[in-house]
Amino acid sequence: METPISPLFIPKPHLQLLLDELRRRKYSVVGPTIDQDAIVYGDIHSVEQLPQGWTDEQAPGHYRLKRREDESWFGYVVGPHSWKKYLFPPKTTLLSAEKTESGWQFIPRSADTTKFALLGVRACELAAMRIQDQVFLDGPYQDPLYRERREQLFIIAVNCTQAASTCFCTSMKTGPRCEKGFDLALTEIDSGFLCEVGSERGREVLDAFISSARRASEGSSNDANSTNENVTSLPILDATPEQLRSAETARQQAVDQITKHMETSDLPGLLLSNLDHPRWKEVGERCLSCTNCTMVCPTCFCSSVTEVRDLNMDRVERERTWDSCFNPDFSYLGGSLVRNDTASRYRQWLTHKLDSWHAQFGTSGCVGCGRCITWCPVGIDITEEVAAIREGTLP
Amino acid sequence: MTATRPTLHENPWYTHTVRITDLIDETEGVATYHLKFTDGDAATAYEFIPGQFNMLYLPGVGESAISMSGDPARKNGWIHTVRVAGNVTKTLARLRRGDTLGLRGPFGTGWPVADLVGTDVVIVAGGLGMAPLRPLVYHLMNHREQFGKIWLILGARTSDGLLYPCEYSAWQKRDLEVILTVDRATADWNGHVGVVTQLIDRLQLPRPEQTQMVTCGPEVMMKYAAMSGHRLGIDAGRIWVSMERNMQCAAGLCGHCQLGPEFICKDGPVIRYDRIRPYLFVEQL
């Protein structure tokens, strides 16, 4: 954006009109909703599906859905899902092979036309998308599905107003404030949302939304798609200084709640120069090598390809699925495994994530979202492991 | 890295149909396949840098990364020398002339042909490691005047395992010194017996500081070859190795082939030794 535009104030019920506007533009809107005792990302048609009045309590190896004292719509941190499932799906067909009279023919997958609008993207998650962009788009080869979905993506970020005990985005300099990489960004205050615009596309959608809100408030809406009966006559105006202050206070609350810290100053280098550190063996005894941390990580990108064939072998599909450096088979080479104990696999994950990622992509692979800490069934804490290696390092 | 990569297609998964046009048995379990695109439009795209690889695809079985072993100047098909090792190569070995399979590539870095100009070159190959080096030998032969002295030290378990024996005399004639060795002598063998490093150690390099080493073979052999090269005065910045790891996507997108900070599929397989050395001596990396 050339000139910063002062944030608008959107009364809470109007958010439904924004969802309706996105759906009118053929976006599949996905966002936070409650399922399986957690706040996960799924299809959102109505603001009623948002986790209104719920929050998450997180600690190493621990997550509980909790009732809030207020009715906040985005009053949680991050859950077990990450947005990568929409851009880099857990299972994708890459191409298919068909046996014909003249031999094998290979049919590339057809272009993906799904347009996703993500609602509720946190600052650390914006950073994670920038990191996956580098992996899948910035090299000599691009992942075609990722590119197609990324180009069409509409992002509504939501600033955090609280933090979990597992959050350390401030250490990784990725949050909690959403600064770039969104189309629209919201900050939730009592009566509504302050909305910032981050792109031309965001401006366009916002303008259309304001018009439809105006029509709705004039009571002359002929929009059959709008299902919201709570639309009030509240106008959408520039935020007042008081509202701006409330939003700032809410955002500051998230900053103030962050207690976890990871020292990063020596990180490119620290782990690669400590490949024989005794801590790897120690963490290898606790680690289950179960792959949970890599699956919930919003930047982990490892995958494997398997052959899906019919029995007569007339048609074969090559299917790519999420895989993990914690899966022993992942390092298979010529009949044996390169990394055949858990310690070596944990070392691979951590050195890649925090150290060699810098050499590969010019950035850390960690955004400080804390998912790997929360969702490790035995509660291994990435920040503690780094600290332990640093502590045991001879100067 | 001086090698550049010709981009065949932006989509790394794009797979072409190729037909086996010729099939040559080399040694026990090793055969050379000549492959041609069935799609006429793609037939212009046989360009590669010596040292690069293609992904060969057997539907229903999987893919395998196989280096090119033919002459880069000929551009009339893909030539791959393959040893039966896993399921893909086992299935490939059952195919016959006229059969089709999938191919995508070329991928990865090649031997540093530009850096070798004006220098003496020590080529060290172990067993099937000769296959990715043969395109380089062809390139050196095609432009013989650009290079100084060239030695090819080639080792195998037994004399049966020495690849491309009919070509050695042609190479010798073009002033490339072929030195052969085997781990175990059979009745027909009256040459050197022992590991390649013993032969490297005996080389008299007229100008070690302007000599480069390129090597491909088992990882342990390459490490010892590099140490011997180093003793002769070839520093690690002038030694190039061709690495092997499990490559699946071949484009740095799937994570399988990492060794330290390197994606062997796109930062390699040919890597300058000083870059990869720190990681070669760490177990289970």
Next chain:
Amino acid sequence: MPRKPRLAVFKFASCDGCQLSLLDAEDELLAICDRVEIAHFAEASSDLQPGPYDVALVEGSITTHEDAERIKRVRADSKFLMTIGACATAGGIQSLRNWGQIDEWVGSVYPSPEFIRTLATSTAIADHVLVDFALHGCPINHHQLVDILVALAEGRQPRVPSHSVCLDCKHRGTVCSVVARGIPCLGPVTQSGCGAICPAYDRGCYGCFGPSQPANTTSLVSQFRSHGHQTEKLVPLLRSFNAAAPEFQRASEQLVILGTSSEGCRS
């Protein structure tokens, strides 16, 4: 293509569920018959042809002296011997007898125990003869079995994934029940193969597919204990279909020792 491999199916102490899953593979069964010659399969045909066989599928565990001898003859008759299911691969649910007293349970189960001749233990086939391939599961996943038979018929080395159930849960979007609900779930130490069914229906994994590689049961069990799960709940969890799989057996026995000592402290 060379001649079709001769297939035999043998049953030891088991419920027949695994060999039934071959018959259940209705969509694939005819195609399989095109690839392999079914030479000996008592569940499917009374035409039992003698060996030698190229591939033997062995279901069930060894629980009698006769079976301990019979498995040796099966092995001698078979080029490639593959165990199918938890009984053959790990001893099965019947390996619970390994922790009991043979006279006691034979006496309590059978009205005329004097007619019962049995071993004191139920053991895996691999404890008796060399096994070329082990297919996990209670019951096995018939898609995996079909894939393996096709691979063998095509002369390929069969492979099945050895990762934990967790990876499959994540593919499905299932939220971790250990972390979000405190349910003791064996998924992190159990091999993939079932498609992660139970956690998707709000149940912890029962470990039907046996230990994954590596199954760090020590770490997981100690975490369960710190969540407050008691020995009397965890031991039965570990002692089910794969009770005698080494990683599960070791963990349950450690728990019994720990449980006894901590209960001693409490009283």
